[in-house]
Amino acid sequence: MLVxxxxxxSVGSAENMIQVSNLIVGGESKIVVLSxxxxxxxxxxxxxxxxxxxxxxxxxxxxxxxxxxxxxxxFELLQEQxxxxxxxxxxxxxxxxxxxxxxxxxxxxxxxxxxxxxxxISTKLMQLYLEEQGVNSALIPALxxxxxxxxxxxxxxxxxxxxxxxxxxxGVDLFITQGYICTNEFEQVDNLKxxxxxxxxxxxxxxxxxxxxxxWTDIDGMHNNDPRFVEGTKAVECLTYDEAAELAYFxxxxxxxxxxxxxKKKNIPVRLKNTMQPEALGTVIGPNCxxxxxxxxxxxxxxxxxxxxxxxxxxMAYGFLKNVFQIFEDYQTPIDMITTSEVxxxxxxxKTDNLQSILADLRELGQVEVDEDQSIVCVVGQxxxxxxxxxxxxxxxxxxxxxRMISYGGSANNISILIPSExxxxxxxxxxxxxxxxxxx
Ligand code: ADP
Ligand code: ASP
Ligand code: MG
Numbered sequence: 001m002l003v004x005x006x007x008x009x010s011v012g013s014a015e016n017m018i019q020v021s022n023l024i025v026g027g028e029s030k031i032v033v034l035s036x037x038x039x040x041x042x043x044x045x046x047x048x049x050x051x052x053x054x055x056x057x058x059x060x061x062x063x064x065x066x067x068x069x070x071x072x073x074x075f076e077l078l079q080e081q082x083x084x085x086x087x088x089x090x091x092x093x094x095x096x097x098x099x100x101x102x103x104x105x106x107x108x109x110x111x112x113x114x115x116x117x118x119x120x121i122s123t124k125l126m127q128l129y130l131e132e133q134g135v136n137s138a139l140i141p142a143l144x145x146x147x148x149x150x151x152x153x154x155x156x157x158x159x160x161x162x163x164x165x166x167x168x169x170x171g172v173d174l175f176i177t178q179g180y181i182c183t184n185e186f187e188q189v190d191n192l193k194x195x196x197x198x199x200x201x202x203x204x205x206x207x208x209x210x211x212x213x214x215x216w217t218d219i220d221g222m223h224n225n226d227p228r229f230v231e232g233t234k235a236v237e238c239l240t241y242d243e244a245a246e247l248a249y250f251x252x253x254x255x256x257x258x259x260x261x262x263x264k265k266k267n268i269p270v271r272l273k274n275t276m277q278p279e280a281l282g283t284v285i286g287p288n289c290x291x292x293x294x295x296x297x298x299x300x301x302x303x304x305x306x307x308x309x310x311x312x313x314x315x316m317a318y319g320f321l322k323n324v325f326q327i328f329e330d331y332q333t334p335i336d337m338i339t340t341s342e343v344x345x346x347x348x349x350x351k352t353d354n355l356q357s358i359l360a361d362l363r364e365l366g367q368v369e370v371d372e373d374q375s376i377v378c379v380v381g382q383x384x385x386x387x388x389x390x391x392x393x394x395x396x397x398x399x400x401x402x403x404r405m406i407s408y409g410g411s412a413n414n415i416s417i418l419i420p421s422e423x424x425x426x427x428x429x430x431x432x433x434x435x436x437x438x439x440x441x
Contacts, residue, residue, distance in 0.1 A: 002030045003210045005179060005201035008038035009218040010275040011122045014076035017129060019275060023216065025135050029173035031204055034126060035180065035197040036118025037073065040066070044114050047098060051106040063098045066091075074125065083128045090124055113189045116143075119178035119197070127176050137174040140165050146182040146200065148190060153182075153262070159207040166208075177204070198256040202270065206262035213263055213270045215255070220274040221283030222247065222254055225298045225432045229425045233432075236296050237281060238289040243296050243380050244270070246414050250378035251301035260285060294383040294390055295435045300424050303350050304336065304374040306404055307359070310344040311366025320365070321345065327361045336376060337407045337416050346405055348376065348418060374404060375424040379415045379431060390435075391415060397434035398427055 006020050011034050024032050036044075043062060050059035074087040094117055101110055119142070127139040145161035147154045166175065179197020184190040192199045198215055205213035219227065221235035222244065239247070241264040248255035254272060263270045269286035309324055324345060328335055331354035338347040344366075349355075362368045384390045391408055394415055405418035419427055 001208050001210045002028050003033065003201050003205040003208065003213045004030055005033040005197055005213070005215050006035065006275060007197065007215075007217045008035045008040070010216055011035060011126065012038035014073050016275065017073075017077055017126060020126070020216075021130060021133065021135070023275065023278060024174060025130075025133075028211075031140075031175045031177060031208060031210075032126075033177055033179040033197055033201045033204065034119065034122045037069075037122050039069075040118035040121070041115065041180075041194070044098075044118055048106075048111040048114050051101055051103055051110075054103045056103050059101070059103075060099050063095050066095070070121075077125060077129050078132055080132055083132045087125055087128055090121065094121060109188050112191060115191055116178075116181040116189050119180050123176050123178050130174070130176070135174065136172055137176055138169040138172045140169070140175050140177045142178040142181050142200065143183050143189065146203070147184075148182045148192075149185040151184075153203045155203070155207060155262075158203060162204065162207050192256070192258075195253070195256040198259040199262075202259045202262040202268075205268050205270075206266045209266065210268055213268055214273055215259070215270060216273045216275045217254060218275065219254065220277055220280035221272045222252060222285075222297060224296065224436060225428055226252065226300060228253075229300075230428050230432050235281070236283050238291060239283060239285045239296055240289045240382055240413075241285060241287070242411070243289075243382055243413055244285040246378060246380045246411070247297050247299045249301075250376055250380075250416070251299040252297065291382070293381060294387045295379055295381040297381075298377065298379050298428060298431050298435070300375050300377045300428055301350065302375050302421050302424065303352075304348050304376050304418065304421075305350070305352055305355065306346060306348050306371040306374050306418055307362065308344055308346045308369040309362050309366045310369075312343065313366065323365055324362065327358055327365075330361070331358050333358060337405055337418060339405050339407060348374065348405070371404060371420075373421045374418050375421045375427075377417045377419060377424065377427045377431065379417075379435070380413055382413045384415065385409070385412045393434050394431065397430045401427060401430075 010020055011017050024030055047059050047062045070091050078084045078087055123139055130137045145158055145165050147157045179200040180191050182190050201213050223233035224236050225233045227233045241260050245260040249257045267287050269284055271282055271284050273282040274280050333349050333351050336348045359368055379394055401419050401423045403417055403419055407416040
């Protein structure tokens with residue numbers, strides 16, 4: 001069994017959906033995970049914002065804005081009138097549903113139900129196309145098997161339910177399902193957070209003991225720097241699970257941050273491929289990717305807040321850090337970077353919903369300074385800890401910038417640097433010139 005996942009652009013037009021069908025039909029058995037048509041989830045988020053703001057008229061207008069795009073998509077994708085009728089009926093049902101909510105008491109449960117509609121639409125359109133083409137495929141609803149508790153996948157439950165669902169379709173070896181969406185412990189529709197279809201694919205891969213998980217997107221693999229901000233980046237052939245996890249966590253948008261975990265548990269390779277350029281090698285993330293290349297890639301994450309806690313009570317004392325960490329634990333806020341000196345500790349967070357309460361509690365322990373609008377730039381490569389020149393080259397490359405924190409040695413494959421967000425693009429470009437224009441790669 002293989003698991004393929006196609007992102008928003010890959011299903012974003014009739015032409016691209018037809019390309020997807022060329023890639024999935026035939027060969028080994030597959031479970032194919034689809035995202036929503038590109039732009040749809042953003043629009044659904046906008047509709048929910050309008051409901052929350054009490055503006056039903058705006059919500060209805062945003063729903064109507066879908067019409068021209070989906071009319072065109074359906075007309076170009078499906079040729080038979082009966083399948084076009086089915087697709088149009090589906091869309092009318094969805095438009096009616098999306099307009100049916102009341103601004104009074106609009107809740108997060110309803111919000112999640114709305115967010116789920118994009119994947120429900122794209123998978124149904126794909127299935128209608130495959131049926132029209134005479135392909136023997138089955139649409140399996142993710143809401144029937146993808147189960148979470150406190151936001152975590154319930155692997156045993158998913159494995160059992162998925163096996164039951166697959167067993168209902170004897171003789172079928174192509175299954176289409178929704179990425180991103182799931183049901184939670186309250187049997188409500190929920191999701192795996194933005195970009196979560198990658199995570200769905202990896203969870204399914206682990207639960208179906210897949211031979212490989214393939215993430216098909218609009219670029220030919222994980223590049224050695226962020227192609228949105230740096231010119232001349234190129235695809236990395238091979239990454240270890242830990243390297244890929246660090247890059248995804250620290251901002252490489254090509255992968256949802258948690259994608260690597262389920263695949264790693266079962267030693268399943270994850271291959272990143274370009275839907276529009278399937279002949280390109282792409283990137284393999286897997287157990288056999290130990291290479292001596294010191295720097296594999298560079299990524300950056302925005303929206304970081306740095307907090308410094310200074311206290312004379314820290315001097316020669318134990319228990320201080322424990323008290324600091326306890327506050328972050330109380331507010332379920334993960335810490336990304338941390339550096340300490342004898343009299344102060346600096347750390348960073350990117351989950352800021354409880355920031356004011358955290359700061360109030362920290363002030364009980366000492367003086368607190370806060371810097372917002374920071375970015376973590378992260379240089380990743382399994383071999384970098386063994387090459388003592390890299391850390392000095394990284395700091396030299398950035399010496400014109402206001403570096404706020406440096407973290408090195410926490411893991412064997414990562415140097416993290418905290419800088420103001422306004423310097424992020426410059427930092428990525430400076431590191432690119434320094435690390436990739438010499439004999440390192
Ligand atoms: P999908 O809709 O297929 O899930 P995403 O937009 O989520 O696609 O991810 C693909 C995008 O990730 C690319 O178009 C690229 O702009 C961006 N990206 C950011 N960092 C990297 C990187 N290091 N390598 C490749 N792509 C990256
Ligand atoms: N459609 C969802 C999003 O836009 C999930 C995904 O594309 O992975 O975030
Ligand atoms: Mg994505």
